[in-house]
Amino acid sequence: MTYLANIGRYGLMLLEMFKKPTKWGVMKKLILKEIDELIFSSLGIIIFISFFIGGVVTIQTALNLTSPFLPKSLIGFATRQSVILEFAPTFTSIIMVGKVGSYITSSIGSMRVTEQIDALEVMGVNSLNYLIFPKLIAMLFYPFAIAISMYVGIFGGWSAAVFGGYAPTSEFIAGIQEDFVVFHVVYAFIKSLVFAIVIATLPAYHGYYLKGGALEVGKAATTSFIWTSVVLIILNYVLTQLLLG
Amino acid sequence: MIEVQGLHKSFEGKAVLKNITTTFERGKTNLIIGQSGSGKTVFLKSLIGLITPEQGKIAYDGVCLLELERDEQRELRKAMGMVFQGSALFDSMTVEENVGFPLEMFTKLSKGEKKDRIDSVLHRVNLIDAHHKYPSEISGGMMKRVAIARAIVLNPKYLFCDEPNSGLDPKTAILIDNLIQEITQEYDITTLINTHDMNSVMEIGEKIVFLKEGELAWEGSKEEIFITDNQAVGDFVYASELFKNVRSVYIDKKNR
Numbered sequence: 266m267t268y269l270a271n272i273g274r275y276g277l278m279l280l281e282m283f284k285k286p287t288k289w290g291v292m293k294k295l296i297l298k299e300i301d302e303l304i305f306s307s308l309g310i311i312i313f314i315s316f317f318i319g320g321v322v323t324i325q326t327a328l329n330l331t332s333p334f335l336p337k338s339l340i341g342f343a344t345r346q347s348v349i350l351e352f353a354p355t356f357t358s359i360i361m362v363g364k365v366g367s368y369i370t371s372s373i374g375s376m377r378v379t380e381q382i383d384a385l386e387v388m389g390v391n392s393l394n395y396l397i398f399p400k401l402i403a404m405l406f407y408p409f410a411i412a413i414s415m416y417v418g419i420f421g422g423w424s425a426a427v428f429g430g431y432a433p434t435s436e437f438i439a440g441i442q443e444d445f446v447v448f449h450v451v452y453a454f455i456k457s458l459v460f461a462i463v464i465a466t467l468p469a470y471h472g473y474y475l476k477g478g479a480l481e482v483g484k485a486a487t488t489s490f491i492w493t494s495v496v497l498i499i500l501n502y503v504l505t506q507l508l509l510g
Numbered sequence: 511m512i513e514v515q516g517l518h519k520s521f522e523g524k525a526v527l528k529n530i531t532t533t534f535e536r537g538k539t540n541l542i543i544g545q546s547g548s549g550k551t552v553f554l555k556s557l558i559g560l561i562t563p564e565q566g567k568i569a570y571d572g573v574c575l576l577e578l579e580r581d582e583q584r585e586l587r588k589a590m591g592m593v594f595q596g597s598a599l600f601d602s603m604t605v606e607e608n609v610g611f612p613l614e615m616f617t618k619l620s621k622g623e624k625k626d627r628i629d630s631v632l633h634r635v636n637l638i639d640a641h642h643k644y645p646s647e648i649s650g651g652m653m654k655r656v657a658i659a660r661a662i663v664l665n666p667k668y669l670f671c672d673e674p675n676s677g678l679d680p681k682t683a684i685l686i687d688n689l690i691q692e693i694t695q696e697y698d699i700t701t702l703i704n705t706h707d708m709n710s711v712m713e714i715g716e717k718i719v720f721l722k723e724g725e726l727a728w729e730g731s732k733e734e735i736f737i738t739d740n741q742a743v744g745d746f747v748y749a750s751e752l753f754k755n756v757r758s759v760y761i762d763k764k765n766r
Contacts, residue, residue, distance in 0.1 A: 285581050291614055380598040387558055387670075388612050389588040 275470050283389040292399060303365050303465075304410055310364060311357055315348075315414040318356060319421030322347045327431035335439035337432040341440020344422035346449070352471050353414040354453045355501050358460040361407075362493045366468035369400060370489040373472030374482040382473070397469045407461035408454045415453070452508045459504060460497055467493045511536050512557065512668065512700055519556055521606040526552045526565065528724045536667075536700045539691050539714045543706060544721035545746060550704045551595075553712060553721065554672055557702065559583045570668065573643035588616055591661030593671040593690075597653040598658070599645040605632070609659045616664065621700075631659040635689060651682035655689070662693055669694065669701040675710060683707065687714050708753055711735065720746065736760045 272321040286292065326343040348407060373396055376382050385392040432440075471489035475481055512534040519527040526549045531606060534540040543548050557563040557568055557573055568575040570586060578586060580695060599608050606628055613624045632638065635655040640648055648656070654674055661669055671690060675683035691714040694701040703710065715732035720743050727739045736757055748754045 285584060288615060375601075379596055379601075380594045381600055383555075383560055384592065384594060384598040385598075386560060386584075387587055387590060387592040388615065389584040389586075391584065392614060 269420070271470075275402055275467070276392060276475065278397075278470055278473065281391070282393040283414060285394060286398070287390065295395070296402050299399045301408055302368075303400060303403045304406050306365055307361060308410060308413065310360065311410055311414050312359055312417050314357065315353060315418040316421035316424075318352050319344060319423075320350055320425035322352065323417075323422035323425040324429060324432065327426065327429075332384050336440075337436035338440035338443060340420070340426055340432045342443045343440075344426075344437075345419055345441040345445075348418035348422065349367035349415050349449055349453050353411050354457040354460065355497070357411060357414045358457065358464065358497055359494055361460075361464055361491055362468075362497065366464055366489055366493050367486045369468040370472040370475075370486045371466070371482050373397075374485050375470055375472075375479075376477040377473065377475045378478050378482060393401035393473070396445035396473070397466060400469060401462065401465045404461040404465035405458070407464070408457045411453065411457040415450075430435075452504075455508065456501065456504050459500055463493060463496055463500065467496060511571055513567070513569040514557070515567040515569075517553070517556060517563050517568065518598065519552055519563040520602070521563065526724050527556065530566070530721075530724075530726045532699055532719055532726060532729060534702055534717065537695060537698045538716040539701045539703060540717045540719065541711060541715045542702060542704045542719045542721060543711060543746070544727075545706065548721040549677055549724040550706075550721055551672060554670055554702065554704050558589065558592065558670060559706050560720075582743070588612075589667040591664070591666035591669045593654065593657045593661050593669070593674050594751070595673045595676055596644070597650075597657040599653055599656055604642050604644055605637070605648065605656050608645070608656055609663055611660065612664045627663060628659075631663050632656075636657045651678050651686065654678065654682075654686050658693070660690060662697065665697060665701055669699050671701070671703040673704055675705070675707055680709065683709065684713065690714065708747060708750075711747065712756070714746070722746075737764075 287295070323340055323344045327340050330337075330339055372386050373382075376396070381394045382396070385395060393433075423434070426437045427434055468486075468489040471485045471492070472482075475485045512532070515531050517530040518525065519529050537551070542553060544550050554562055556563045557575075566576070570589075573586060575583060575586065582752070590747065599605075600611065603611065609631060610624055610628045613619055613627060617624070619627065628641075632641065635658050637652060637655050637659065640652060645656070647655055658671075658674075669690070670721065674690060675686045678686060689712050690701060690703065693699070703714075705711070715735070716743060717731060718728075718732060718735055719726060720728040720740075722742050728738060728743045730738065737742070748757055
């Protein structure tokens, strides 16, 4: 019953978020600030993780291609498919839930326990619109970060292949060009856009409706990480079935 | 003027406010007193609309708050200023940005006009050199002053203060009390203050409402509180020897 009540309240929160918008001059600044905090400040970790994940995928693929009849280009092909379809959009999103999601829950939760959200409401500000809407808009730029992740992941794979002696550049490049399906990239972007909406709003829900003090802010950040990850994993399955199944 | 009629609120079946009816007049400092857990904060938050009561009527100069849609309530709240117990200043903003926030959100003033208004209210609360400091860099008393400045920057008609001098030293507490009273008279606003500080009651209590276990147990002025024979008020206000003596001196003086 509590789960249903939470789902209902989450839906109402999303509806309320679009009502009584904040003045555009103020909102513009908030959106730019959130793009900086949520997207740009995450690029470092996204690039770092993507590079090494791409490298690991390449090494593992290469080590499992023991048959001399299998072409080395398969290493590039497998790396491209794994990175584009799964590692860049899903793995990166789980990392982002930890980084961005926890930040959103704790920052909004801290504002709740110190009555800053009440202060906004007393002033006549739609606190949901003021606090969550800019984060949602900023996260719509998330697919650009995923595009970078895909590029860096494949680059990491190439680096591991060439410098580790698993495949020459020509074979690897041939592999990543082999049977390329544009829709796979579209699928990855659709998935990352849906994930972005969840990463922006679900942790915000956990922070906004928090009750208690500083200890509860920490607990809410953990709960938010778990639930957002669970929702992403389920959505990943559903979207894959719907779009590729 | 704020009129309250039959206000009732309960949480999980436990009544926290029981049929409260009272009136708060314009240009006066109205104090709500009572023990911790007596329902003072719930009462104040109900008046602002942060908590929705189950029954009752709250009218702001004839406009019924509870009959308004959520967006209309927000419009009405633009005429309200609130000083929270913990000040509730925005951590990520400087003093100047905190005070200027309502101007930024709701006015079309130019940058210069906003700056003048911010300077004027910060000067009014005796804060002249803290513009670029963050809330974490100023004292509790200064935070309360910034909160008052933010609350009055839009010239509100109603000012709400939730324990404005809690956690402050006695001297600063009196300064804050006097500042609120001066602002109330200067701006001719309806001010409501939640407190359990008896110094505030004696200093600025033009109308005092005493809550006990969610019920309005007594109301009157600071002069009347000295002579009331209400047992509950007596037990609460004159719990300390100091205030018992103050009361005796006051009554002796009056009888002479």
